[in-house]
Amino acid sequence: MSEAYRTNNWWVSPFNFLPEVRQQIGQLPARVRIHDATLRDGEQTPGVVFRKDEKVEIAKLLDDLGVDRIEVALPAVSDEDVEATKAVAALGLRAKTYVLVRATKADIDLAADCGVDGVILEMPAGVPRLTYQFPTWTEQTVIDKALSGITQAKSRGLAVTLFPMDLSRADPAFAERLFAAVAAHPDQPDGFAVVDTTGSMLPEACGYLTRRIREVIGCEVEIHTHNDFQLGVATPLAAVAAGATVVHCSVGGIGERTGNTALDEVVVALKVLYGVETSIACEKLTSVTARVLELAGFHHAVSKPMVGERTFTRESGMGLDLVKEQPLALFALNPAFLGQTAGYVLGKKSGIASIEMKMADLGLATVDEAACKKLLQEVKRVGTEKKGLVTDAEFLELYATVVGKH
Numbered sequence: 152m153s154e155a156y157r158t159n160n161w162w163v164s165p166f167n168f169l170p171e172v173r174q175q176i177g178q179l180p181a182r183v184r185i186h187d188a189t190l191r192d193g194e195q196t197p198g199v200v201f202r203k204d205e206k207v208e209i210a211k212l213l214d215d216l217g218v219d220r221i222e223v224a225l226p227a228v229s230d231e232d233v234e235a236t237k238a239v240a241a242l243g244l245r246a247k248t249y250v251l252v253r254a255t256k257a258d259i260d261l262a263a264d265c266g267v268d269g270v271i272l273e274m275p276a277g278v279p280r281l282t283y284q285f286p287t288w289t290e291q292t293v294i295d296k297a298l299s300g301i302t303q304a305k306s307r308g309l310a311v312t313l314f315p316m317d318l319s320r321a322d323p324a325f326a327e328r329l330f331a332a333v334a335a336h337p338d339q340p341d342g343f344a345v346v347d348t349t350g351s352m353l354p355e356a357c358g359y360l361t362r363r364i365r366e367v368i369g370c371e372v373e374i375h376t377h378n379d380f381q382l383g384v385a386t387p388l389a390a391v392a393a394g395a396t397v398v399h400c401s402v403g404g405i406g407e408r409t410g411n412t413a414l415d416e417v418v419v420a421l422k423v424l425y426g427v428e429t430s431i432a433c434e435k436l437t438s439v440t441a442r443v444l445e446l447a448g449f450h451h452a453v454s455k456p457m458v459g460e461r462t463f464t465r466e467s468g469m470g471l472d473l474v475k476e477q478p479l480a481l482f483a484l485n486p487a488f489l490g491q492t493a494g495y496v497l498g499k500k501s502g503i504a505s506i507e508m509k510m511a512d513l514g515l516a517t518v519d520e521a522a523c524k525k526l527l528q529e530v531k532r533v534g535t536e537k538k539g540l541v542t543d544a545e546f547l548e549l550y551a552t553v554v555g556k557h
């Protein structure tokens with residue numbers, strides 16, 4: 152049986168697909184593109200540094216994963232970033248390569264000299280940033296820099312995404328003036344990003360801005376947000392429903408503070424909940440995330456959605472036989488769909504099924520019912536005493552005590 156809400160890979164709520172609900176969502180595109188910012192915005196995670204060879208390795212992994220665009224660096228940061236950008240651009244990847252630039256001729260020339268396909272053209276737009284970080288800038292400065300930056304980048308053959316930093320905290324009247332000025336400019340950007348630098352925008356507000364940019368400028372709309380209100384997936388979903396066709400994200404959601412939109416989470420939500428495709432190979436998400444986080448020296452929660460170490464692990468003994476045989480009875484997603492395996496652990500909440508499964512997995516001889524119950528009692532006792540899980544080594548010891556030599 153395969154319906155939108157139920158395939159071999161997932162079984163989610165059928166209510167998601169009721170006509171009354173789909174009508175509220177709006178007109179969804181068939182497919183969106185994934186702009187991965189792990190190597191730039193992800194690297195802004197405090198303490199995270201990717202060396203040149205690591206950026207090359209990650210870029211290859213991202214390309215193999217299927218991302219459409221890779222933001223390699225802000226080359227102006229360091230010579231190593233320049234070298235890393237040149238090295239990634241020279242790989243001849245299927246993914247397009249981008250760098251972040253400020254709206255200066257020097258930054259744009261440097262990007263072009265690195266051989267990348269496009270630039271994320273940044274200028275401040277939010278009131279807090281303009282007031283306190285760029286006090287000498289007027290609104291007209293922002294508009295002038297945006298327009299001249301577009302023209303300069305276009306003249307160097309670069310694709311341009313206009314990226315007004317902190318746009319979500321801009322004066323709404325100024326945002327309209329910026330949109331109108333861009334619309335009237337002879338050189339058009341390829342994309343305009345709704346930039347929610349502080350992750351403080353409601354999904355509905357993001358949808359509104361997306362629609363306004365499409366109406367006034369007519370270029371592609373991209374969404375870049377952060378996870379400060381745990382809306383790092385909800386906001387991009389709303390943007391896509393309003394017509395955005397490029398989603399910015401990072402592997403595992405790494406980034407400043409609470410991080411960027413997590414690539415794994417937004418891709419799976421788009422595909423499974425909305426039916427919007429990307430070119431990501433979902434079965435590679437777990438391994439790619441693990442390797443990137445290893446290089447970042449960064450650990451996410453074991454319960455992280457999609458790719459956490461225990462996202463598909465159960466301690467409860469109830470229904471445990473289903474974990475391997477019918478995972479969709481217990482989970483919305485088939486672990487194999489994400490390159491995960493369903494697991495179980497022993498502890499206070501184990502049941503007889505847990506004990507039987509563990510004995511089989513460890514190749515131990517089966518025992519009678521009384522011994523099995525005794526083993527379960529012992530597992531519960533150890534789990535309670537240590538306030539944690541019972542390891543395989545501990546279980547083997549208990550088995551030896553209860554059953555004898557094995």
Ligand SMILES: [Zn+2]
Nearest residue numbers: 192348375377
């Ligand atoms: Zn950001």
